[in-house]
Amino acid sequence: MKKIIFIFCIFFQTVFAQTIKQCKQRFDNYLNFKGSLNNLVSFEEDAIFIKDATGKKEFAIYSHEIEMLASFFENNSFKLHEQLLKLKGIKKYSKRQRDSLYIYIDDIKKLPKQKKIKPLQGYRIAIDPGHFATSLTDAKIEQKYLYFVKDTLKNNNDTIKLFESALTFNTAQLVRVMLEEQGATVFLTRTQNNFTSFNCTYTSWIKEHKLHVLDSLKINNILSTDRYNKLIKLNDYKLFWEFFRDFDLSNRAKIINQFNPHATLIIHYNVDEKNDPWLKPTLKNNTMAFIGGAFTESNFDKPETKIHFLRLLLTQQLNQSEKLATQTVLNFNKNLGVSIAGQFDADYLKDNCITTQNKGVFCRNLILCRTINSPLVYGEALYQDNTNECEILMKLDKTVNTIKTNERIYNVAKSYYDAVFLFLKN
Numbered sequence: 229m230k231k232i233i234f235i236f237c238i239f240f241q242t243v244f245a246q247t248i249k250q251c252k253q254r255f256d257n258y259l260n261f262k263g264s265l266n267n268l269v270s271f272e273e274d275a276i277f278i279k280d281a282t283g284k285k286e287f288a289i290y291s292h293e294i295e296m297l298a299s300f301f302e303n304n305s306f307k308l309h310e311q312l313l314k315l316k317g318i319k320k321y322s323k324r325q326r327d328s329l330y331i332y333i334d335d336i337k338k339l340p341k342q343k344k345i346k347p348l349q350g351y352r353i354a355i356d357p358g359h360f361a362t363s364l365t366d367a368k369i370e371q372k373y374l375y376f377v378k379d380t381l382k383n384n385n386d387t388i389k390l391f392e393s394a395l396t397f398n399t400a401q402l403v404r405v406m407l408e409e410q411g412a413t414v415f416l417t418r419t420q421n422n423f424t425s426f427n428c429t430y431t432s433w434i435k436e437h438k439l440h441v442l443d444s445l446k447i448n449n450i451l452s453t454d455r456y457n458k459l460i461k462l463n464d465y466k467l468f469w470e471f472f473r474d475f476d477l478s479n480r481a482k483i484i485n486q487f488n489p490h491a492t493l494i495i496h497y498n499v500d501e502k503n504d505p506w507l508k509p510t511l512k513n514n515t516m517a518f519i520g521g522a523f524t525e526s527n528f529d530k531p532e533t534k535i536h537f538l539r540l541l542l543t544q545q546l547n548q549s550e551k552l553a554t555q556t557v558l559n560f561n562k563n564l565g566v567s568i569a570g571q572f573d574a575d576y577l578k579d580n581c582i583t584t585q586n587k588g589v590f591c592r593n594l595i596l597c598r599t600i601n602s603p604l605v606y607g608e609a610l611y612q613d614n615t616n617e618c619e620i621l622m623k624l625d626k627t628v629n630t631i632k633t634n635e636r637i638y639n640v641a642k643s644y645y646d647a648v649f650l651f652l653k654n
């Protein structure tokens with residue numbers, strides 16, 4: 229009998245040790261940007277410690293707590309996460325305390341049972357079509373458009389006019405139709421191609437919502453009086469860059485998290501960064517995708533970011549995102565014929581990202597990659613300013629389920645759809 233108990237203990241120790249090892253692998257492969265968290269997170273035989281700036285241990289995750297804390301950070305509200313962070317500290321939770329935390333966990337993320345009429349029935353997929361500007365007024369504020377004469381030297385006076393928001397929204401509509409045909413429930417963060425996530429254009433948000441939003445943020449102590457006084461005086465352009473851009477992104481993540489998706493697709497179209505200010509086409513073209521990770525020391529200043537770090541450290545979300553993103557990039561490459569970006573194809577890849585084992589998939593600490601609580605892919609299918617792409621992307625010569633589109637956007641949509649279908653079915 230003693231022998232059986234002994235073997236049982238060894239078995240469990242191995243399982244737990246393995247789990248700390250898995251967290252350490254996630255930390256090394258995805259989270260620790262250029263070693264900047266080395267002094268803030270330590271992995272010991274039986275526990276992971278989060279330390280403050282002076283090196284004092286302030287939060288501990290013991291091996292037997294990993295599973296429970298992973299569920300807790302994946303399933304509860306920020307308020308409860310914050311409470312736990314303060315209350316637990318470096319205390320070791322007993323079985324009873326761990327069980328009591330499970331009471332708060334709803335199994336909202338559970339995968340649907342098989343044998344449904346349609347293969348994706350019961351699955352929830354969120355889609356964020358990036359940006360919002362589809363008029364020159366809004367686009368000059370958001371800076372996500374191309375407007376140039378294609379090639380004056382070759383007497384080609386065709387004007388290129390592309391709004392990234394229109395491309396992403398068109399793609400999202402197509403992916404939605406494809407997924408819904410398979411029974412999935414799909415949520416889009418924007419309801420029109422010129423809308424922000426607040427269900428209106430930026431111009432009408434300024435007119436109708438700006439004042440009371442800033443007022444209520446001040447009343448609730450989210451904005452200091454100084455910052456409020458500064459923001460209230462800014463023109464629309466400056467307010468966008470100082471406040472609205474991040475405010476809209478955080479809202480996109482918030483409404484996605486309320487939907488509790490099994491997977492999230494964040495749709496963008498890229499440009500060649502070396503082609504700045506984008507007044508002519510480029511010969512370059514690359515495809516890539518981002519997932520979460522790449523945290524730096526300053527990210528630990530805010531409890532909210534620390535909580536996102538803990539969720540990404542303890543859950544499987546980053547591993548799953550890597551799978552989904554890898555398949556998406558492979559599909560872009562196959563369906564569009566665009567080459568997969570390497571680390572040295574753009575400065576932001578080399579300077580701001582962690583490269584993963586899969587070519588074209590990079591960990592980048594963007595607001596959406598960090599705060600969306602589900603496996604995700606943030607796709608950048610192609611360069612819009614590429615000399616061939618810019619012309620085809622302007623066309624609306626193909627109709628799919630009453631949606632006017634073009635061959636390129638259709639292939640991008642199909643790439644996302646095939647990747648997320650395969651991901652969910654596996």
Ligand SMILES: [Zn+2]
Nearest residue numbers: 358392496497
């Ligand atoms: Zn974009």
